[in-house]
Amino acid sequence: MNGSAVGPDIGVGPTVLSPRRGAMFMQRDVLGRIVILLGATCLILIVLTILTGIVARAIFNYPLSWGVELTSILVIWAVYSVFGVNYRDNAHLSINVFAEILPSRCKKALEVLGDIVTAAVAALMLIHGIGAMRMNYGMTTMALDVSVSLAYYLAAVLGCLSLLGYIVRKYLRKCRGGSAE
Numbered sequence: 001m002n003g004s005a006v007g008p009d010i011g012v013g014p015t016v017l018s019p020r021r022g023a024m025f026m027q028r029d030v031l032g033r034i035v036i037l038l039g040a041t042c043l044i045l046i047v048l049t050i051l052t053g054i055v056a057r058a059i060f061n062y063p064l065s066w067g068v069e070l071t072s073i074l075v076i077w078a079v080y081s082v083f084g085v086n087y088r089d090n091a092h093l094s095i096n097v098f099a100e101i102l103p104s105r106c107k108k109a110l111e112v113l114g115d116i117v118t119a120a121v122a123a124l125m126l127i128h129g130i131g132a133m134r135m136n137y138g139m140t141t142m143a144l145d146v147s148v149s150l151a152y153y154l155a156a157v158l159g160c161l162s163l164l165g166y167i168v169r170k171y172l173r174k175c176r177g178g179s180a181e
Contacts, residue, residue, distance in 0.1 A: 076151075
């Protein structure tokens with residue numbers, strides 16, 4: 001770890017904020033900021049929902065019928081909403097032990113292969129997510145009476161669209177000779 005590191009390098013996203021990386025962090029696109037805010041809001045609401053359920057059951061002896069359902073929906077939205085932003089920031093969990101010992105050209109090929117696999121999986125999730133939304137549009141959740149399509153599948157569809165968009169953007173920038181960041 002050098003003087004500019006913000007934490008030990010454990011293979012979880014970028015750990016060094018170079019002056020250029022720091023400037024890019026401060027100038028994120030508006031949509032990315034909204035998505036991060038959505039994910040953070042979902043996490044806060046998860047904690048508040050669970051705490052409300054605990055208080056309602058323990059103090060008032062009144063269990064909330066909708067607490068678990070809302071928490072499940074919020075977890076799905078918290079995870080899928082930040083798919084693309086995590087890809088953009090290279091913040092997904094990764095194990096780089098073998099990749100670090102490869103020559104530079106092999107690392108680049110491995111990165112492209114990883115992006116191809118990621119894009120293929122995201123495309124499959126997108127196709128099946130849209131199909132599931134159409135199939136389950138008339139169904140509603142038990143406690144909250146919210147459309148299953150909107151509560152569960154929309155987050156996955158939007159997350160996959162975002163992820164695919166950032167992958168395409170990365171390679172368009174590379175083709176134009178710019179930085180992939």
